[in-house]
Amino acid sequence: MAAIIDGRRMAAMVTDQVATDVARLRAHSGTTPGLAVVLVGNDPASEIYVRRKVAETRKAGMRSMEHRLPADTSEETLFALIDTLNRDDDVHGILVQLPLPPQIDAGRVLDAIAPTKDVDGFHPVNVGRLSTGTGGLVPCTPLGCMMLLESVVDDFRGLKAVVIGKSNIVGKPVAMLLLERECTVTVTHILTRDLPAIVRSADIIVAAAGSPRLVRGDWVRDGAVVIDVGITRMTEADGVTRLVGDVAADEIGHARAYTPVPGGVGPMTIACLLANTVRAAELAHD
Numbered sequence: 001m002a003a004i005i006d007g008r009r010m011a012a013m014v015t016d017q018v019a020t021d022v023a024r025l026r027a028h029s030g031t032t033p034g035l036a037v038v039l040v041g042n043d044p045a046s047e048i049y050v051r052r053k054v055a056e057t058r059k060a061g062m063r064s065m066e067h068r069l070p071a072d073t074s075e076e077t078l079f080a081l082i083d084t085l086n087r088d089d090d091v092h093g094i095l096v097q098l099p100l101p102p103q104i105d106a107g108r109v110l111d112a113i114a115p116t117k118d119v120d121g122f123h124p125v126n127v128g129r130l131s132t133g134t135g136g137l138v139p140c141t142p143l144g145c146m147m148l149l150e151s152v153v154d155d156f157r158g159l160k161a162v163v164i165g166k167s168n169i170v171g172k173p174v175a176m177l178l179l180e181r182e183c184t185v186t187v188t189h190i191l192t193r194d195l196p197a198i199v200r201s202a203d204i205i206v207a208a209a210g211s212p213r214l215v216r217g218d219w220v221r222d223g224a225v226v227i228d229v230g231i232t233r234m235t236e237a238d239g240v241t242r243l244v245g246d247v248a249a250d251e252i253g254h255a256r257a258y259t260p261v262p263g264g265v266g267p268m269t270i271a272c273l274l275a276n277t278v279r280a281a282e283l284a285h286d
């Protein structure tokens, strides 16, 4: 039987470590790490994520600054806020919740955040640092995927990893992290030809296509480790709404281990955001 990789347990361990690091930083340098979260508009999913991020930040003993701007906010207003946050020494991490309203160019906004405060790891400087293996802040979900993998894989060197999905938030950065661990990495996506055959060759599968139950049992080779990043909310025939991953988890009993949905990768994202915020605060005081 495949082992289930418990993301909630792992996230609790990361959060505990963050709380310890926060207490130490406070005792040694008198600094309380601060995270500024910026929400423009009132996208319902973003509201839920932001509320959770704020609550978890406070629970870990950090300062949380929430900035809510109306949906018709101009780019100039948002840039002015980011400029203020970049200069504020009490702010160690800045997160602008995506998606942004259509009048705002998300790429330009991410470019405006100071790379040292970019706890999402989306700034081109951090993307470049990740791809050259020279430090920097790493995007939260890929970081969480690696921690989950590390709980079951001792030696990554030479393993074949197949990433499904090429997003800037998950697919590309997780591929870079796997490459850094000396896996042989294949990045695929929904238009990849012979996708099942390619996935079947993998020791490690990271499914991040946002396509519910895309990866079927016969795509997964015996003993593979499967990380399911997909979370799609689906209303089924019985009228009940469920969260569905990119992997048909009921068909992969022959895998070595896999992350469930929910309770796998999801809880790790916020835990890693907290870890990145402490790291940014530590780097600011080195």
Ligand code: GUN
Pocket (backbone or CB within 6 Å): 095, 096, 097, 098, 099, 120, 140, 169
């Ligand atoms: N919206 C969905 N996922 C994310 C994320 O990881 N960071 C930010 N800033 N916005 C998001």
